[in-house]
Amino acid sequence: MSADQALWGRGWYFEKIAVDPKNPDIVYVPNVAVNRSRDGGATWDVIRGSPGGDDYHQVWISPDNPDILIVASDQGTIITRNARTADPRAMTWSSWLNQPTAQVYHASVDYRFPYWVVGAQQDSGAVAVRSRGKFAQISQRDWEPIGAAGESGYAAGDPLHPGIIYGGEGSRWELDTNLSVPNTSAPKGSETDRADWTQPLVLSPADPHALYYASQFLFKTSDGARTWKQISGDLTRPDPGIPPNLDASAAAATDRNGKRGVIYAVAPSPLRAPLIWIGTDDGLIQVTADDGTTWHDVTPSAMTAWSRVTGIEASHFDADTAYASVDRHQLQDFAPYIYRTRDQGRSWQRITTGLPDDVYVHVIKEDTLRRGLLFAGTERGAFVSFDDGDHWQPLQRNLPVTSVRDFVVYGNDLIVATHGRGFWVMDDISALRQVSDAVLQADAWLFRPADAINFIQGDDNGTPFQRDEPQAQNPPDGAVLDFYLKAAAPGAVTLEILDATGKILRKWPTEPGTDTGPRAGRGSNGLPRVSPLWQPGPEAFSTTAGMHRVVWRPVAPPEPTATGGGGPRRRDGARLTGTFTARLTVNGHTSTRDFAVRPDPRSDAR
Numbered sequence: 001m002s003a004d005q006a007l008w009g010r011g012w013y014f015e016k017i018a019v020d021p022k023n024p025d026i027v028y029v030p031n032v033a034v035n036r037s038r039d040g041g042a043t044w045d046v047i048r049g050s051p052g053g054d055d056y057h058q059v060w061i062s063p064d065n066p067d068i069l070i071v072a073s074d075q076g077t078i079i080t081r082n083a084r085t086a087d088p089r090a091m092t093w094s095s096w097l098n099q100p101t102a103q104v105y106h107a108s109v110d111y112r113f114p115y116w117v118v119g120a121q122q123d124s125g126a127v128a129v130r131s132r133g134k135f136a137q138i139s140q141r142d143w144e145p146i147g148a149a150g151e152s153g154y155a156a157g158d159p160l161h162p163g164i165i166y167g168g169e170g171s172r173w174e175l176d177t178n179l180s181v182p183n184t185s186a187p188k189g190s191e192t193d194r195a196d197w198t199q200p201l202v203l204s205p206a207d208p209h210a211l212y213y214a215s216q217f218l219f220k221t222s223d224g225a226r227t228w229k230q231i232s233g234d235l236t237r238p239d240p241g242i243p244p245n246l247d248a249s250a251a252a253a254t255d256r257n258g259k260r261g262v263i264y265a266v267a268p269s270p271l272r273a274p275l276i277w278i279g280t281d282d283g284l285i286q287v288t289a290d291d292g293t294t295w296h297d298v299t300p301s302a303m304t305a306w307s308r309v310t311g312i313e314a315s316h317f318d319a320d321t322a323y324a325s326v327d328r329h330q331l332q333d334f335a336p337y338i339y340r341t342r343d344q345g346r347s348w349q350r351i352t353t354g355l356p357d358d359v360y361v362h363v364i365k366e367d368t369l370r371r372g373l374l375f376a377g378t379e380r381g382a383f384v385s386f387d388d389g390d391h392w393q394p395l396q397r398n399l400p401v402t403s404v405r406d407f408v409v410y411g412n413d414l415i416v417a418t419h420g421r422g423f424w425v426m427d428d429i430s431a432l433r434q435v436s437d438a439v440l441q442a443d444a445w446l447f448r449p450a451d452a453i454n455f456i457q458g459d460d461n462g463t464p465f466q467r468d469e470p471q472a473q474n475p476p477d478g479a480v481l482d483f484y485l486k487a488a489a490p491g492a493v494t495l496e497i498l499d500a501t502g503k504i505l506r507k508w509p510t511e512p513g514t515d516t517g518p519r520a521g522r523g524s525n526g527l528p529r530v531s532p533l534w535q536p537g538p539e540a541f542s543t544t545a546g547m548h549r550v551v552w553r554p555v556a557p558p559e560p561t562a563t564g565g566g567g568p569r570r571r572d573g574a575r576l577t578g579t580f581t582a583r584l585t586v587n588g589h590t591s592t593r594d595f596a597v598r599p600d601p602r603s604d605a606r
Contacts, residue, residue: 007035007044018059020066026084030056034071038086047088048078055123074123076101097140098470100422102127105198106154106406107417110175111162113601114455117415117423118157118165118175119406120149126167128175129423131413131475136459138472147180148173154201159208166201170213170225187219187228194236194257196264196281204268205316214263218278218292231292232278236261240282240305245332267312270368271319277345279309279324287322287345298345300324306331311363311406317371320344323351323389325361325376334358338376340389351389356380365407370433375414377404382416386435399424412450413475427475431482431547444586445484446495449595452479454554454575456600467533478553479597483584485545491587493543497552498581505580506552509541554580554597575599 002008007029008015020026025040033049034056048056048071055074061083062068069083076096085091103122110116114132121127126149130142148167149155158164163175172181187193193215204210213219218232240261242251261282269275274291283306285299308327315321322345326337336355339348355361359378367373372388375395382404384395399416406417414426430450439445457477465471481495497506528535542548556573577599583592 002041002044004044006031006033006046013055014057016058018061020061020084021063022066026066028059028061028069030059030071030073032056034059036083036088038084045088047083047091048093053123074103100470101420102422103419104405104417104423105152105419107408107415107423108155108157108165109408109410109415110157110165111159112175113162115410116175117408117425118146118149118155119417119423120151120153120155120167121422122151122419125151126153126155128165131415131425132455132457133472133474134458135461135465136457137465137474139465139469140471141465144175144178146173146175147171147178152198154198156201156203156211158203166203166211166225168201169199170201170211170221170228172225181224184225185228187213187215187221187230189215189217189219189230191234193217194260194262196257196262198264200263200266202266202268204273205270206268206273210268210273212266212268212276214266214278216260216262218263218266218276220292232288232295235263235278235284235286235295236280237282237284237305243306243331261306265309265312265324267314267322269314269319270316271314275314275319277312277314277322277324279312279326281306281308283307283309285309285312285324285345289344296345298341300339300348300350302348302350303339307337310361311365313364313366316366316368318342323364323366323374324348325364327360327362329360329379334360336361336376336378338364338389351385352392353390354385354392355383362403362405363407365409367429367433368409373433375407375409377407377416379403382407384432386432395426397426425475428480430480431484431549439484440486442484443486444489444584444589444591446582446584446591446593447482447484448593449479449481449582451596451598452554453598454478454577454600456575456603464534476551478551479580479582479595481550481552481582483548485543485548485586487545489543489586492585493541493587494585495541495550496583496585498583499576500579505576508539508550510539 014031016030018028027037029035032053033046035044036047037044056071058072060070067081067083069080071078076099078096079094080091082091104119107117107119110118116128116130118128126146128144128146133142148165148171150168153168156166165173169186172184174181195215200214202212209222211221216234216236217230219228220231221228261280263278264281265279267277275289277287279285283303286295286297288295309324310327311325313323321342324339336352338351338361340351341348359380361376361378363377365375374385374389376383380401382395382399383392385392400421402421403419405419408415412428412430414429416424431447434447455477495508496504499505554576577597579596581592581594
C-alpha cells in the first residue's frame, strides 16, 4: 500500500497494525510516530509523535467505541477519546508522565549531596533524578533530562567533580547548568569501531582519573576525555560463526558490525588500577594486569560463541576474584549463568543455585563493605547471595516484577536500574550486611544502625504537591533501626533511643498521649481541615516474626503544630547530633547498639 518507511521501517521492531472495528478504512500503524489512514491506506497522517522520536509499539481500539484508542510506547501508555477526529491537532491525549515506566539501561550517581541517580532511558534520553526530593517528596520536579548518554549509553558520575557526569563516548555534562563541558573528544580505534546498542563507559574505582570506553577495542583517558589511548587490540572472537538457532535468511543478513562482536562489559579492579576485566557479546572474557599492555583470554570453558557477557564485577576484597553474568536467551537458552573465579580467570565456577531455571541474568554486583554479599539482576527481578554466590534468594520486596539491568552500591543504599519501571532505591542495606547464622539462630537481634545524617529536609512551603500527582516518598528522615524476631514475641517488646547520659529520648511502642509528629489541624467545629490523604496514621510497631524497621528523627520534642490555611506543617525542636544508643528489649532480654548522628553537611553554609 505504501513504500514510506515511516510506516514499515524496522518491521521487526514494530509491525503492528490496528483496524477500526466499525470502519475498515480507518487503519492505525504505530512506528516512530502513530500513523493513521481514513481511506483504506490511500493517504496517511501522523496523529502522535514528538521531535525526539517516541517509538510506538501497540494500538488498542475499543470495540464498543472506536473513538477510544490506547497506545503503548517506550515512554508509557496514553489514551485518546477522540481518535476519529479529522484534524490530529484537535485530538487530546492523556499523559505518560504519571507512569513509572522508564526503560533504564545502567545507573550511576553524581556524587553531590544528596546524590542524584543518572542513567539513559530508552527513547526518552538520559535522565537525572534526586535521591532525596528538594521538597517534601520526590516528584516530577526532581526528574531532569540531561544531555550525556543518549537513550542507551552509559552515564558515569565523576567522583572528583560532583555534579559532572560522563556519557556516551566520553562527553562530559554539568548537571547544574545543563551544559556540556567543552574540549572533550570521542575515542577512535585503529580500525573502524564497531558498536552495540549499549557500549561500556566506566570509571576506575581505584583511580578516579581513569575512564574506559570500549568498542571492539578498549580505550583509556586520564585527562577528562580530552585525549584517548587505545590500550588493546580487537578483544572479540575473530570468527564467532553463525548462531545455530538462526534460519538461513537471518544467518545471511549482515549488520553494521559485519557478523563480529564488541566488548560489552568492562570492570577495572577496585584494588589494583592496572587490573582490568572485559567481556564481549560474542562470548569471551579477557583480563589484563598491566593496564592493557598484555591481555589473557580467560573465558570459562563452558561458554560458547555469542554468549553475551552482560556484566563483570571485579572484587573489592580480592584482586584475583571476579564475577561474570552471561545472557544466552537470543540462542534460545533462557537459563541463568553467573560465573565466579578466585584465581584471576584460570578456573571458573557456575554459581546459580537458587535462581529460577528459566530467567536469564543481566548484571552481577558485589557489596562494597561486606565480602560475599552479591546482588544479581535478572529479566524478572532482583536476587541476593550472602555466601559469595553459592546460594541465591529473592530480594524482591516491593520491587515490581521487571527486568533488572544494573545495581549501584553507594554508601548504605542499593540503587536499582530497571528496564520498564525506572529507578528504585533500597534505603540503608546495613542489616543485609550483618545477616549471619548467629542472627538467624537468635530469638531476637538488634542490628547495629548505620551512622545517620540529620538531614535538613525541605518541605512544600505551604503549597503542598497534591497526593494524586505521581510521586515517591523521600528516604527515611533520621536513623534507621532494624531488628529481627525469630517468632512472634509472646511478651513485651520495646525499642528505645538513649542519649550519652542514658536519658530516654524516644520509645516504641509509643506511650498513650505522646506527641511524636504532625497532626491534621481541626477547625472550630472539630472537623479536620485536610482530607484523609494528608492525615498521618498511627505509627506502627510490629512484633510479629521477621524483620522490622523503624526510623528515629533526631530532633527534640516538637513545638505545637501550626495549622494555617495551607494545612499542617511540621515544627521541629532542636536537631540532635552526637552518639546515641538503641536498646531493644524482648521478653525481658535486652541488647544495645551504639550509633552516631552527624549534622547535615550543608548546614555549615547556612
